[in-house]
Structure formats: structure tokens, C-alpha cells
Amino acid sequence: MVKPRGWLEWEAEQARDWVYRPQAGDDKYSRGVLGVRTGSKDYPGAAVLGVDAAVRTGLGMVRYLGPRRAATLVLQRRPEIVTVPGRVQAWLLGSGINASTRTDAVTTALTEALAEGLPTVLDAGALDLVSRAIGPTVITPHAGELAAMLAHEAKPGSASQIAANPGEWAIRAARLFDVTVLLKGAVTHVASPSGARLTVSTGPAWLATAGSGDVLGGILGALLATHSDQLETDAASLAPLAATAALLHAEAAMLASAGGPIAALDIADAVPRAVAALLDHWADPGAR
Structure with missing residues (x-):
């Protein structure tokens, strides 16, 4: 496969095809079940x-x-969430977990989820388990987390080096770990082992706030769950799905902000409007 020379800025025209619109015959299972x-x-x-x-x-x-x-706390916020084990179609793992302090039981649970081979988002405290991922996987580090992942590799990089040249380091990590990499930053870089190179540059500076990455992980996990059947045979779909998640995240932040400061939960609250705007863009022939 010939790898692209440059980076493609991911925009609504491309992203609209990666958001699933429910059909009349869908039920809660066919619409995707995410394990978290x-x-x-x-x-x-x-x-x-x-x-x-x-x-x-x-x-x-x-x-x-x-x-x-x-x-x-999850049930207080979202009483519809199920908190017993059962069938899932994708996993979101690691957000809000510290790899250096997690218990053996948590490590075992994360490892067992990875062993299922399902589409998976690896974040924060599960990034060190990337070598155990056997299914289609996206890792979502920021520069500091990627530096920690590379610390024991032949060519380590510091957080400042990665932040100065994120595209090169995202490509390097994708090849090294054989997963799709969503490297968070002022510009989000998505790189895959097969050569995809996508960027998202639309987010407001207000997006740099505590918990924002956790919201991004949830958006991406949902997209993987709704495309789990496709990912079984086409792992290359991970890159456009990751870029679409980053775009929705950025668009939700702009809607929530309206030019002013925001908190992470504000971004999550605005996600339905960001999805609706993207689907409306798709439905409007003049927007194509």
C-alpha cells in the first residue's frame, strides 16, 4: 500500500459518513453496546x-x-447505564486510572477485556497494556503519555520533543505499537500503521481543560461500538473513526463555548448538537 505523503485535514464532508444514523428497525443492541x-x-x-x-x-x-x-456517580448522572457484565461490541479502557497505582484486580479486568479482541479505545492508565491488545485498537495519549510509552524503546522522545513535532511521533508510535494513534494536542494527529495521516485543527483553545480527554474517549468509544461489524473486517476504518471523534469533540466544544470558557461536562452536553449539525450537513445538498 502506498502511504500518503502529507496530512489530510479531516472535515465535516468526510466525517459525516462515519456517524451512524439509526434505522427504523434498530434496537439498543443493533445500535451498539459499549463496555467501559x-x-x-x-x-x-x-x-x-x-x-x-x-x-x-x-x-x-x-x-x-x-x-x-x-x-x-455514573448512575446518578445517567440512570440508564447498565452496571452488570454482559455482551459488548467495543471497549473504552483506562480513563481516570493511574497505571502506577492500579490494583492487580483492575489490571486483570483490563487485560481480560483486551483479550476479547473487540474494537478498543486505550486511554491514560491502560496505555501501558497496548502490547496485549489483539483487536482493532486506538490509543489516545497526549504528548506526556506518549513519551512515557516510548521511554523504554530504542528511540525514546520527551514530551517537549513530541509536542514540537507531533505528526512524526504519531506515525512512529503507530508503526511501533501496531495500533492507530490519536495524539491529542492543539492539533489532533491520527496515524495508523497502514499509513493514514489525518489532522483535526478546529477546536477552540478553551478545549484545553481537565476532563476534556475523557469526553473524547467516550465519543470515540461510541463510534467504535456503532461500527463494530465493519471493524471486524476493516481495521483501516479506525483512523477515520478516530478523526471523526476528534472533530465531533472540537465541534461540541465550540458549540458549548460560544466564545467563552467551558468545562468538560459542557462539552459532553453539546455532543448531540454537534452530531445533529454533522448529519444536517450531510442532508443538505448545498453543504456538499
């Missing part, structure tokens, strides 16, 4: 943010399987 193992005693809010964003992106069900306190 996120949050911890120290950071329970990450679970709330990711789950809320996933639900608002448009899927049939979320199963949250995390710490009791986080589960309580």
Missing part, C-alpha cells in the same frame, strides 16, 4: 465524563464496569 472500564477512587469523575459523552454520541447501551463509587 474507567475511573478510580482518585478520579471517579473520568467515568462520568466518558460515559456521558458516549451516551450522547448515539449508541444503544453502555455497560459501566468500574469502582463502586464511580459507578454510583
Whole structure:
């Protein structure tokens, strides 16, 4: 396969084809079921943010399987969430978890989820388990987290080096770990082992706020769940799905901000409007 020379800025014209619009015969299972193992005693809010964003992106069900306190907070915010094990079609793992302090039980649970071979988003405290991923996988580090992942490799890079040249490092990580990489930053870079190189540059500076990455993880997890059948035979779909998640995240932030400051939950609240705007763009022949 010939790899693209440059980076493609991902826009609504491309992204609209990667948001699933429910059909009349759909039920909650056919619309996608996302399994979520996120949050911890120290950071329970990450679970709330990711789950809320996933639900608002448009899927049939979320199963949250995390710490009791986080589960309580999730149910207070979203009483429709299921908190017992069962069939899922994709996983969101690691947000709000600290790899250096997680328990053996949490590590086992994360590893068992990865062993299912389902489409998976690996974030934060699960990034160190990337070598155990056997299904279609997207990792979502920021520069500091990617630097930690590369610390023991032959060519490590510091967070400042990665931030200065994120595209090169995203490509390098995709090849090294054999996964799709969504490298967060002022410009989001998405690179895949097969050569996809996509950027999203539309987010407002207000998007740099605590918990924003947890919201992005929920959006991406939902998109993987709604495209799980396609991902079984076409792992190359991970890159456009990741870029679409980043675009929806940025658009939701702009809608929530309207020029002013925002918090992470504001971004999640605005996701349905961002999805609707993207689908309306698709429906309007003049927008093509």
C-alpha cells in the first residue's frame, strides 16, 4: 500500500459518513453496546465524563464496569447505564486510572477485556497494556503519555520533543505499537500503521481543560461500538473513526463555548448538537 505523503485535514464532508444514523428497525443492541472500564477512587469523575459523552454520541447501551463509587456517580448522572457484565461490541479502557497505582484486580479486568479482541479505545492508565491488545485498537495519549510509552524503546522522545513535532511521533508510535494513534494536542494527529495521516485543527483553545480527554474517549468509544461489524473486517476504518471523534469533540466544544470558557461536562452536553449539525450537513445538498 502506498502511504500518503502529507496530512489530510479531516472535515465535516468526510466525517459525516462515519456517524451512524439509526434505522427504523434498530434496537439498543443493533445500535451498539459499549463496555467501559474507567475511573478510580482518585478520579471517579473520568467515568462520568466518558460515559456521558458516549451516551450522547448515539449508541444503544453502555455497560459501566468500574469502582463502586464511580459507578454510583455514573448512575446518578445517567440512570440508564447498565452496571452488570454482559455482551459488548467495543471497549473504552483506562480513563481516570493511574497505571502506577492500579490494583492487580483492575489490571486483570483490563487485560481480560483486551483479550476479547473487540474494537478498543486505550486511554491514560491502560496505555501501558497496548502490547496485549489483539483487536482493532486506538490509543489516545497526549504528548506526556506518549513519551512515557516510548521511554523504554530504542528511540525514546520527551514530551517537549513530541509536542514540537507531533505528526512524526504519531506515525512512529503507530508503526511501533501496531495500533492507530490519536495524539491529542492543539492539533489532533491520527496515524495508523497502514499509513493514514489525518489532522483535526478546529477546536477552540478553551478545549484545553481537565476532563476534556475523557469526553473524547467516550465519543470515540461510541463510534467504535456503532461500527463494530465493519471493524471486524476493516481495521483501516479506525483512523477515520478516530478523526471523526476528534472533530465531533472540537465541534461540541465550540458549540458549548460560544466564545467563552467551558468545562468538560459542557462539552459532553453539546455532543448531540454537534452530531445533529454533522448529519444536517450531510442532508443538505448545498453543504456538499
